[in-house]
Amino acid sequence: MPLDYAKLGLKVGLEWHQRLKTHKLFCNCPSKLKREEGKVKLERKLYLSESELGEIDPAAEFEKIRNRTFIYHVFRDVNCEVEADESPPLDLNKEALEIALTISLMLNMQPVDEIHVMRKIVIDGSNTSGFQRTALVALGTNKSIVQTTSGSVKLETLTLEEESAFIVKTTPSLAEYKLDRLGMPLIEVATASDIKTPEQAREVAEKIGMIFRSTRKVQRGLGTIRQDINVSIKGGARQEIKGVQKLELIPLILKNEVKRQLTLIKIKNELKKRMVREKDIKNNVYDVTEVFRETHSRVLKKQVEKGGVILAAMLPGFKGLLKQEIQTNKTFGYELATYAKVFGDVKGIFHTDELPGYGVTEEELKKIKKILPCKEKDAVVIVAGKREKAEKALKAVIKRVKMALNGVPSESRRPLEDGTTEFMRPLPGPSRMYPETDIPPIQINEGLIKKAKRKLPPQPEEIIGQLVKKHNLTYETAKELFIEDKDKVFEEIVEETKVDPKLVASTLLNTLKSLKRNGVDVKKIGKKELIDIFKAIREGMAAKEAIPNIIAFLAQHSDLTLNKALEKLDLVPISMEEAREIIDSIIKDNIHVLKRKREKAVKIVMGEAMKKLRGKMDGKEVYELVREAVESKLIGD
């Protein structure tokens, strides 16, 4: 049954993040990612005193508990002193600012008169300085609106900020980052929490994305675009789902989140019915290692052999709730396990809703229940590992279980491939910002705005509309060309070669992609090569069916000219007459079989004919010739 989102009070706000195609924001290093690990590594700590963190900030508290070491990989060619936090920032990248202004104007947002770069405190080590530099470039006015099929959504702020470092590894005691990404310019556009359905969220994201793309100054590829989604429902709590990279996942993620919050509310109500109170949930952690001395559970045995312990805690009245599915294929027990993993760095947990099982026997469970001791309605959670870790993990589980009494805790969550999400950390309080005193304020004068206005690119819908009109493309094709930043190449090829625009479009959008999927190095085939190929097709030197073959061949033999390639591939088209002869001889050679399987004759001949004619003649034409020939040669009998 579809959910009534209006009734549920679904409120969604998007923060769109897009990396720009220009050098870094506060230094002159190129915005280039590295595949390898850095040879030079720095080891750092972040020091924040209590007073700096101010009022209780759960996320900060969480990090403080972790008192972590940070390792930073430094790269000689894409990092300098600035990213290593060994030098003050240089001037703000002018080109990035111009792009930000352009996008502000395209979104009808009002640029501020003077930009003040701020330091936003980050405590997870993702920036070497302990803060992220960010600047408010433009604010929404009542004209800053994204129209969707289900209503309009207001835009609130546009900020220009530094990209964070790329996380390589994280444990409760250490986090390792690569500094290649750190400092790349990033624009964030935040909407109001006006979005009311999962589909509308996707639509808004897509529209904002297209505006960014029309500047042609944005980075492309996985990871260059990220959305943070703020979501809540009535009776639930605000969640921040951080870093959604695929637009198409947004509706699914939101649907899962709504389900999760609804189920957590249901669990809360069930606990109320069972009369479980917070004080009933004890913080006691029991050492039950002895029970498992002779266990057949491989997981538990391994931990004990490694010198670990097995600890258990009782969750009063929780029986049956841990196996409750709260997201697709993810139970409440799984939610508890993520807390155990994040806080205690353990592999996972066992709980009585899934036991006996995993080698844990009824007998062992009985013993544990006696030790704790627990009653029929209670659940037990078991954690194995080094004592300190296991204890932290179990304490985190108990803490999370207490939160279940209040329904939904506010969290930052990580999106997963399947559209579900996973706990990352408690939701941080409002971000703490103070001025970046190393950079003087930057005035946005009328001249700068006029310059941006003069160079304003057309709106995406305009570009797409023109493609449709001029080349008789479908809207979807035109949009895809634009989104993939292939519209310019497309137009140039069509202009230069005068081949059917549809053929060019499908080559650019489909052929190249499927060849790439099959391992062809399509990067070797540029605009020039494509123009040559299309010209050859126009001249009748090759059939359009041969395009994939030609591209694949040229990609592999980039030293050969197109003519040589055509020759080697034996793709020179043949005449109708020649084709008829070939088909006739196929029929002649297979006449007995064909007579026996008369109803399949066309198919058989077609298969054979294509083996010889593929790439030399249009498939449809071959089919016509085959049908004609079969009819005259066989039916006549």
Added chain:
Amino acid sequence: MTLSYHGRAKVFLEEIGAEDFSVVLVKTRNNVFKGVLLPRPLTEDDKHIVLKLNNGYNIGVRIDKVEEIKLLGQKARKVISPSEIIKAEEYADVSIIGTGGTIASRVDYVTGAVYPQFSASELLSRYPEVEKIGKIKTVPLLNIFSEDMRPTYWREIAESVARELNSGVKGVVITHGTDTMHFTSAALSFMLRNLTGPVVLTGAQRSPDRGSTDAYLNFLSAVKVAAQSDLGEVVIVMHQTPSDTYCAIHRGTKVRKMHTSRRDAFLSVNSHILGIVNLKEMIMFSSYSRKAGEGEVEVNTKLEEKVALIYAYPGVDPDVIDFYVDKGYRGLVVAGTGLGHTPEYIMKSLKRALENDVTIVVTSQCLFGRVNMKVYRRGRELLKIGVIPGEDMLPEVAYVKLMFALGNYTEKSEVTGFMRRNIAGELTSSLSLRLFPPTNQIYQGV
């Protein structure tokens, strides 16, 4: 009540009776902003006002574009309590003498204003680990940027150090801006004799308002050296590498700030570092002076301030030397080229200076290595007219030492003798190959 704006912006704001941290409502053609009016430095123009918006961002609004501005109220400002000084009678292991600089500043995150902080309780709340090292007391002596340091402040610091050590603390930490820290460490090295405990200067290259500050490791390491080492020297304790792993302990007369911004900006020149230290351990490397077992710290603050430090370079004008001589200067340190050379055309002026009883010490702008004025003719000529070779002394150290020499001796032979004698580890008899390039000190484990 303050309003830190100037010119047109000041007039504009005064009209509505606004002051710093007022809450105001500002209407422009397209927007309405509500925010806290923040102070604007005088170095910025008078055409904008700065607002902190509710979302935490600051923006500047051009006053030309303001259609309406309304005063809504006043943001309660942080009350900064005067630094509290723990009474001298109270027992302490380490005295912390504050002179200002980055390490002693903090930020009010609401307004972004930076203000000094130096009370013991503030230091303790910032660096709670300090209690595990020892009990501290604080002596807020100066509050200046280190570029504003003057010889007279060195005297105040030296006297304060002597007073603290003589009152029975185990060691002294001096928090100091980094720019001229090595001048101060050299000055203290000559001014303080019979040290009964370590004298440790430290500072920060990244201010403590940021999570990545180096102040934490520097300060705690300095306190540790002061409380737990048997050093009887003036030292600088700062990051050894760009990582927060160890601090290096540098001899006060052999150290120099060698980078504008890095954490490991301080390097020992023509000397090994004395040791490394962090919160967990302290490893002392080579021969260092042990603290005196008995007696009082002696302090001698006599300095001749009419001493100048000049650079020899192609094109240097000999009038510069004449100027100093005519102004009655008594000493000149020349940072010479290479082994300790100066251009031929300034020889006449140097000679005139010497004839006027000005003491001249020649060091090298190479910094690394020793001057040797016997190898080439120019060097020999310089020796012949009577300059004193500065051996492997840093120009800055020679400058401070010459001030001290001239402050204490009048006889030329006494001054020369003092300059050529090793007083505080500033002269090294033998320079090991591993001292250069300086990275060898780090990667070859000293």
